[in-house]
Amino acid sequence: MSLSRRELARVASDIRGHLLELARRRYREVQQKLDHLTDQAQRLAAIRRGLSTCDARRWHAAEEKLTRQIEQVSRDIPYYLGAVERALQACRLNVPSVAEIYQDLLQADAEFDGLRYDRKTHTLAVSTEPIGLDGVFLGDFAIQLHIPALAQMRPGGVYQVVALNAQPASSNPSVTHPHVQDGQLCPGDAGTAINSALAGGRICDFFMLIRSVLTTYNNSSPYVSLDNWYGIACYGCGYTTHPDGASPCYSCDNTFCNECSSYCRSCDDTTCSECLQNCKACEETVCPSCLTECPECGNPICKSCLDNLRCPCHEEEEDHEGEQDDPPAEAGTAADAAV
Amino acid sequence: MKIIWINNDGGGFADYVEAEDGTTVERFFSEKMHGCKPEDHLIRVNRQPVARNHILQDGDRITCTPVKIQGAA
Numbered sequence: 001m002s003l004s005r006r007e008l009a010r011v012a013s014d015i016r017g018h019l020l021e022l023a024r025r026r027y028r029e030v031q032q033k034l035d036h037l038t039d040q041a042q043r044l045a046a047i048r049r050g051l052s053t054c055d056a057r058r059w060h061a062a063e064e065k066l067t068r069q070i071e072q073v074s075r076d077i078p079y080y081l082g083a084v085e086r087a088l089q090a091c092r093l094n095v096p097s098v099a100e101i102y103q104d105l106l107q108a109d110a111e112f113d114g115l116r117y118d119r120k121t122h123t124l125a126v127s128t129e130p131i132g133l134d135g136v137f138l139g140d141f142a143i144q145l146h147i148p149a150l151a152q153m154r155p156g157g158v159y160q161v162v163a164l165n166a167q168p169a170s171s172n173p174s175v176t177h178p179h180v181q182d183g184q185l186c187p188g189d190a191g192t193a194i195n196s197a198l199a200g201g202r203i204c205d206f207f208m209l210i211r212s213v214l215t216t217y218n219n220s221s222p223y224v225s226l227d228n229w230y231g232i233a234c235y236g237c238g239y240t241t242h243p244d245g246a247s248p249c250y251s252c253d254n255t256f257c258n259e260c261s262s263y264c265r266s267c268d269d270t271t272c273s274e275c276l277q278n279c280k281a282c283e284e285t286v287c288p289s290c291l292t293e294c295p296e297c298g299n300p301i302c303k304s305c306l307d308n309l310r311c312p313c314h315e316e317e318e319d320h321e322g323e324q325d326d327p328p329a330e331a332g333t334a335a336d337a338a339v
Numbered sequence: 340m341k342i343i344w345i346n347n348d349g350g351g352f353a354d355y356v357e358a359e360d361g362t363t364v365e366r367f368f369s370e371k372m373h374g375c376k377p378e379d380h381l382i383r384v385n386r387q388p389v390a391r392n393h394i395l396q397d398g399d400r401i402t403c404t405p406v407k408i409q410g411a412a
Contacts, residue, residue, distance in 0.1 A: 094353075107386040179410030188411035193351030205347055208381060208404045218409035 003109075003117050011117055011124065012101040014147055019095045019201050021151035030087040037080040043073050096201040108204035112211075122147045126207050127164065131177070133217040134226045138177055139165030143210045150198060158198060161185045161210065169224035170231040171242040177214060178222030187213055188221070236260030236272060251275035251287050266290035266302050280312060281305035340397035344371065347404040348380065358395055365391040372403065379406055 003011065047066050054063040096104075105124075109115040112126035125144045132138060142162045149158040160183040163176035174182045187194050190209045197205040217226060231240035235254035247261045248254070249272040256272045264271050264287035276285040279302040280294075286302045294301050297313035305311060340360055345353045358367055364384060368377050377391065381404045384393060395401070 103386060107383070179412065181412075186411045188409045190408040190410070193347045193349065196351035197347065200351075200353060202345070202353075202402075204386070205345070205351070205402060205404060209347055209351075209408065212405055212408040213410040216407040216409055218411060221409075221411040223412045 003105075003115060007117065008105050009098070009102055011147070012098045012105055014122070015101050015150065015201060015203065016095065016098050018147060018150040019199070022153060022199060023091070023093075023095050025151070026087065026091045030084065030091060033080070033084045033087045037077070037084055040073055040077050040080055044070065047073070090199075093196070093199045101201045101203065104202060104204045108207050111204060112207060124203070128211050128214060130165070131214055133178065133215075136226045136229045137167055139163055139167050141177070141180075141214055143207055145198075145203065145206065153195065153199065156184050159185075159206075159210070161214065169229050170240065171228065171244070172224055175223045178217055178224060178226060179213060181223045185210065185213060186221075186223075188218060234260055236274070249275055251289070264290055266304060279305055281310040340395070342367070342395060343398075343400040345400070345402040346371065347402065348372070348375070362395050363391065364389055364393045364395065364401070367395060367401065368403070380404060381406060 047069050050066050051063060054060075054066060105115060108126060112128075114126070116125045117123070118125070123144050123146050125142050128141045128143070130137070130140045140163075142164055144160045144162060146158060146160075161177070161180045162183055163180070166176050169175040172181075177185075179186050179188065187210075190213050194206060194209050197203075197209060219225060228243050232243050232246040232255055233240050234246065234257035235249075236256050237260055239257050239259075241257045245258055246255045247258070247270045249256060249261065250269040251271050252275055254272065261270055261272050262276055262285065263269060264276065265284040266286045267290050269287055269289075271287040275287060277288070277291055277300060278284070279286055279291065280299040281301045282305050284302065290302050290304075291300055292303050292306055293299065294306060294311040294313060297311065299311055299313065301311050340358055340362075341355050342358045343353060344356045345351070356371075364382060365377065368375075368380075368382060372380070381402075382389070383402045383404075384395070385400050386402075
C-alpha cells in the first residue's frame with residue numbers, strides 16, 4: 001500500500017469532513033424548498049382573507065378574480081411539494097464514521113492492488129487492469145476521486161477517468177474509451193448507484209462501480225463505436241477516414257471516402273464512382289435507379305431523357321423524316337422552270 | 340438477525356433487512372436478487388470475498404456490485 005495507516009486515517013477524516021459539509025448543504029436545500037412551499041401557503045392564506053372581505057361586501061367580480069388566483073396557486077403547489085420531497089430524499093444518507101471510511105479505503109486498496117493519494121490535489125486514485133472490449137485494446141485507466149468535490153457533488157466535478165496508456169479513437173482523440181470523453185465517464189445505468197456510494201462514503205463501492213462500467217461495452221450509446229474505433233476504411237481506395245468524412249453509396253451500400261463518392265445528377269442520392277453511369281442523351285452521370293434503356297435502340301439513358309424522348313436514336317429518326325420531306329419542294333421548283 | 344444490505348445494482352441504497360439465523364450468502368442472494376446470477380456480481384461480506392456457503396451473522400454487512408454495467412455517451 002502506498003499510503004501509511006496514519007495517512008489513510010487522515011484521508012478518511014478528510015472525506016468525512018466533506019461529507020458532513022454535503023449533508024449540511026442538503027439540509028439547507030430542504031429549508032430553501034420549504035420556504036418556496038410556505039410562500040405558496042401564505043399566498044393562499046392572503047387570498048382566503050380577501051375572499052372573506054369580498055363576501056362581506058358582495059364584491060362578486062373581485063371574488064371571481066381571487067378564485068382564479070387560487071386555481072393558479074393550487075396548480076403550482078404539487079411542483080413545490082415535489083421539490084421538498086426530492087430534497088428530503090437526498091438527506092436520507094447517513095454520514096459514515098471515520099472508522100467505516102478507513103475500512104472502506106483498506107478494502108479499495110485490496111480490491112485494486114493499490115490506492116494512491118495526491119496530497120497536492122487531494123485526489124484519491126486506483127488503477128484498473130488493462131481493458132480490451134470487442135477486440136479493441138484500450139489500455140488501463142486511473143479512476144481519480146477529488147475529495148473536496150464531495151462537499152458539492154457537482155456532475156462531472158467529483159471524479160475523472162484518465163487513460164494511462166491511451167488508445168483513443170482515431171476520429172476523436174478525446175475519446176479514450178467508448179464511454180469516456182475528456183476524462184469524463186458517462187456512467188449510464190450506474191449513475192444513481194455511483195452518486196449514492198459517494199454520498200454514503202462507500203469509496204470502494206464507487207471505484208468498483210466505475211470499473212464495472214469501464215469493462216462493459218454498450219454498443220447502443222458510445223461516444224465512438226468500437227466498430228469505428230480505428231476509423232472507417234473506404235471501399236474504393238482503402239483509405240481510413242473519419243466517420244464524418246465517409247458516406248454510404250445508396251446503390252451498393254458500401255462506404256466510401258469523399259474522394260471516391262459522388263452523387264446522381266438525377267435524384268441527388270450519394271453514389272460511388274463505380275455505380276454511376278453516363279446517360280447517352282444528356283451525358284449526365286446517374287445512379288442505376290435512375291438509369292434505364294431506350295426501348296428503341298437499347299441505349300442507356302436516364303428516365304428523364306426517356307420520358308422526353310431525348311434518346312439519340314429519336315433525333316436520328318427525326319433527321320431521317322426531315323430528309324424524306326425535302327423532295328416535294330424540288331419538284332415544284334422544276335415545274336415553275338418549265339412554265 | 341439484522342443484516343446491512345447494500346445493493347449497487349440499481350439505486351445503491353443501504354438498508355437493514357431481516358434474515359433467518361443460519362442463512363447462507365447464496366440463499367440470501369437468491370432471495371434478494373431473484374433471477375440474477377451470483378457470478379455476475381461481486382459479493383462482499385464485511386468487505387471480504389466469501390464462499391457461497393458462508394453463513395451470515397447478526398450485524399453482517401453485505402454489498403453486491405454488478406460486474407458489468409452499461410455506460411452511455
